[in-house]
Amino acid sequence: MTTNASQHRDLIHRFVTETFGQYVLSHDDFRGDLSLYIKAEGLIPICEAFLEDDSLQVHFLADLTVVDWLDTERGDEHGRFEVVYNLWSMRHNYRFFLKVFLPDTEPRVASLTDLWQGANWMEREAYDLFGIDFVGHPNLEKILTPDDLDGFPLRKDFPLTYEVPHFTWNKDQPPEVIR
Amino acid sequence: MTTATAEAKTLTINMGPQHPSTHGVLRVELEVEGETVVKATPIIGYLHTGIEKTMxxxxYYKAAPCTDRMDYLAPMSNNLGYALAVEKLMDIDVPDKVKWARVCLAELTRLNSHLVWLGTHALDLGAMSMVLYAMRDRESVVDIYEACGGQRMMTTYIRIGGLADDLPKDFDKRVRNTLKQIKAGIADYETLLKENQIFINRTKDVAVISAEDAINWSLSGPMLRGSGIARDLRKDAPYSGYENFDFKVCIGEKGDAYDRYRLRIEEMNESIKIIEQALDGMPEGPSRAHVPGVVLPPKLDVLExxxxxxxxxxxxxHGFDAPVGGVYQGIESPKGELGFYIAGDGTNMPRRIRVRPPSFINLAxxxxLCEGQMLSDVVCAIGSIDIVLGEVDR
Structure with missing residues (x-):
């Protein structure tokens, strides 16, 4: 980490912990990237503060993704789903992460669509593939998978399957799915 | 007649998924009032293959070939993004030669992708001959891919910890010849399009997006820079040794389709400069990092x-076991910020590989871009975003 990056890291870290200390659970610097683990209810206030603040200009939501920690130590300890918000400071050109752990049953977190238009499709994708409920999303529908697909394919308990294609020699057999 | 019009004012029409100007299987549901678009809803997913799940x-090693099947017009960029992300996760550094070669290849990829974009975008807007010239010049870039990785599109040449093989012996000569051809080509394109009144009329003040909106919509790449925001990860978060190269970040002013066209042409010129610098300063050295247990050893050593x-x-x-934790590596691909978020869980397979697809987020x-505009401008808007459906749907 260069000196500049470590300064920016401290700025961001201080900004969040000073005002929103009650929401911050912990932080880490894995491979030089700052990750702040926050409570789900702290997401909206923290992001609103980022958007209003002009000294850091964290105005860019670069990405949003989910990690399924099913049957791992990390998942058992914090919660099965880890929602990762990838934010970028326009002024300092610095990237950091907000992470929210959600439980196995009814994973639910507030939607960021009121703050960032870009969150719309990202959240739809996370809903489609992981089944995370983004509360307040205007149009939380499937986006990538077919309408008749049940379940959330990127969850770790969704098996990889192979559907046997139909040819002339097996066209009368019922469809077979190999798991 | 006066009463009936109020109800049947708008008409819903379908554009795609087999429409030639949607560049693949994109469907747009358009609600039009006369010739004006009232509402546009892009519908995607026809090409969804679950490539993240597959990876x-x-x-880790075997997931690499999946990457270039996403954005098949910029395979080397995808390879590079994935390789860098895994290298970050495993905390390994690669030799200078590899970095220089990667920069060279990534910029060739930018030329490749922009040339295809230029040809097809101009074709959509009625400049029929452009696509032939652009494809002709792009062919020479694809030939270089073939010389390097043996494949013309699905290269998988950039691997974890280095390159699949050493650069071909005549790499320098080949690339310089290509650059000469593309330079001459760009001069030709300028005469065909820059002053072309039809092209200007169809792109100027069309598909405009302001700087604030572009940031709010999380746009990246030429879509963001066209609106005047100089965000380029090659400068702002340098990777693979980009800090050693001298180039400028091109930006537009108004954020319309014409600005994005000018910007991409300028970017091609900058890419040519970067490639020349990379060739001039190409260091000697091995084409793979020496990290036993993570990076494959050279083939000759395996035999001896x-x-x-x-x-x-x-x-x-068995592969290698990655530590528990997530890393993100973003690169400036031709279409915008291409990122890989990789979470390791202590085993030899990734817990999560998330691709931040620039086309997907720009397409949102x-x-x-097109609400309130003319129906014919939708074609221009789709073209100027520069999408590849393989990457949008994954």
């Missing part, structure tokens, strides 16, 4: 040395 069920043989066997059969802004 998560493979060893016992340790290398063991490591080779170990990597192919399509309604913003």
């Amino acid at each position: 998560e069920s493979k060893l 040395k016992m340790e290398s043989m063991i490591f080779h066997f170990k990597i192919i059969t 802004s399509l309604p913003k």
Whole structure:
């Protein structure tokens, strides 16, 4: 980490912990990237503060993704789903992460669509593939998978399957799915 | 007649998924009032193959070939993004030669992708001959891919810890010849399009997006820079040794389709400069990092040395165990910020590989770009975003 990056890291870290200390659970610097683990209810206030603040200009939501920690130590300890918000400071050109752990049953977190238009499709994708409920999303529908697909394919308990294609020699057999 | 019009004012029409100007299987549901678009809803997913899931069920090493099947017009950029992300996760550094070669290849990829974009975009807007010239010049870039990785599109040449093989012996000469051809080509394109009144009329003040909106919609690449925001990860978060190269970040002013066209042409010129610098300063050295157990040893060593043989066997059969934690590596691909978020869980297979697809996130802004515009401008808007459906749907 260069000196500049470590300064920016401290700025961001201080900004969040000073005002929103009650929401911050912990932080880490894995491979030089700052990750702040926050409570789900702290997401909206923290992001609103980022958007209003002009000294850091964290105005860019670069990405949003989910990690399924099913049957791992990390998942058992914090919660099965880890929602990762990838934010970028326009002024300092610095990237950091907000992470929210959600439980196995009814994973639910507030939607960021009121703050960032870009969150719309990202959240739809996370809903489609992981089944995370983004509360307040205007149009939380499937986006990538077919309408008749049940379940959330990127969850770790969704098996990889192979559907046997139909040819002339097996066209009368019922469809077979190999798991 | 006066009463009936109020109800049947708008008409819903379908554009795609087999429409030639949607560049693949994109469907846009358009609600039009006369010739004006009232509402546009892009519908995607026709090409969804679950490539992230596929990658998560493979060893790190074996997931690499999946990457270039996403954005098939910029395979080397995808390879580079994935390789850098895994290298970050495993905390390994690569030799200078590899960095320089990667920069060179990534910029060639930018030329490749922009040339295809230029040809097809101009074709959509009625400049029929452009596509032939652009494809002709792009062919020479694809030939270089073939010389490097043996494949013209699905290269998988950039691997974890280095390159699949050393650069071909005549790499320098080939690339310089290509650059000469593309330079001459760009001069030709300028005469065909820059002053072309039809092209200007169809792109100027069309598909406009302001700087604030572009940031709010999370746009990246030419879509963001066209609106005047100089965000380029090659400068702002340098990777693979980009800090050693001298180039400028091109920006537009108004954020319309014409600005994005000018910007991409300028970017091609900058790419040519970067490639020339990379060729001039190409250091000598191995084409792979020496990290036993993670990076495959050179083939000759495998045949002669016992340790290398063991490591080779170990990597192919078991792979390597990654630490628990997530890393993100973003690169400036031709279409915008391409990022890989990789979460390791202590085993030899990734817990999660998330691709931040620039096309997908840029495409989300399509309604913003074409609502209130003419129906024919939708074609221009889709073209100026520069999408590849393989990457949008994954």
